[in-house]
Amino acid sequence: MAPMGIRLSPLGIGLFCLLGLGVLYHVYSGFLTWRFSSFLLGERAGDTVDLRELLAVAVRAAELGGVEVKAVRESNKLNENLKSKTREGADEKMTRGDLLSNRKMANLIKNSFPGVQVNSEEHLGEDDKEEIYWDRVIPSEIKEIVKNPKLVSSDSITIWIDPLDATQEYTENLINYVTTMVCVAVNGKPVIGVIHKPFTGYTAWAMVDGGSNTKRRASYNEKTPTIIVSRSHSGAVKEVTLQTFGNQTKIISAGGSGYKVLSLLDVTGNEQETADVYIHKTYIKKWDICAGNAILSALGGHMTTLKGDDIIYTGSDGNEGGLLASIAMDHNSLVERLSSKISSK
Ligand SMILES: Nc1ncnc2c1ncn2[C@@H]1O[C@H](COP(=O)(O)O)[C@@H](OP(=O)(O)O)[C@H]1O
């Protein structure tokens, strides 16, 4: 008999310890898995990263950012302010939705892959840092489509984040145009694209030579295409489009570069208009277009400057040459049709 009247059986002690270990494992497993695989995979500059993991974290980041975007819009406290002016003199707005989404997206990606270059539209200050990590679980939907890991050097990677695309429309409560986007470029080529619609919950993703959860439509009108263009940064795009494709050409004005790329795909049932070609005439930033470019490339489509040049997603954040995006069409012939009209505008 023990002094306090409690008999300590070795079996009981063993079971108690096992239970305790189980609880500790449950609480810390995500963190430990992350630490351990960081150690194994290595995310310091010059080491390798798995593109399939980057795809999974990009999807997670776009979804988490989307939660913030939606919550701020629903709170009606946008704290809208003027960030700057575009070259054409339009207001470049920023809201609490842009900032909070950026905070989630940029922290998640930077913390989980500290060795890769991340360029985000919004600034992440010291006070904005958050200890959030990806749990390193690749969703089964991704594993079923992208069967194998794809290792590349982390030095070759540039990630582009747009925490809220179509801010102008967001402030006008035209929420269907709004997306969050992540793009992974390898040696400047857009290879992974994620476009998420926070207000419908739809996410399109694709990896070049890897697979995609979205597809092209069954048919496109190449002869008299429906053209989708910007509603708030249009420049002379309508004029040029009508001169190129004729006065009967249907032009859709829509907000958001992510939204306009989705309009070229088979995403019916997600509150999407559909179009055949996306044209943008003014200056635009790489975080606005990289994800769409990657998705189109993965599906066999094209996004180029208006002159047909590839856009390189390293270095400066601006794209000077406008934008022409198409899929399942003779892209070169579109470039030729446009080029004579562009040079005179
Ligand atoms: N001339 C320009 N200068 C700077 N950004 C531009 C631009 N034209 C378009 N953009 C950006 O490209 C995105 C899509 O624009 P649009 O809706 O006009 O097609 C928007 O991104 P953000 O909302 O992320 O800032 C917008 O700010």
Ligand SMILES: [Mg+2]
């Ligand atoms: Mg944008």
Ligand SMILES: [Mg+2]
């Ligand atoms: Mg933005």
Ligand SMILES: [Mg+2]
């Ligand atoms: Mg912006």
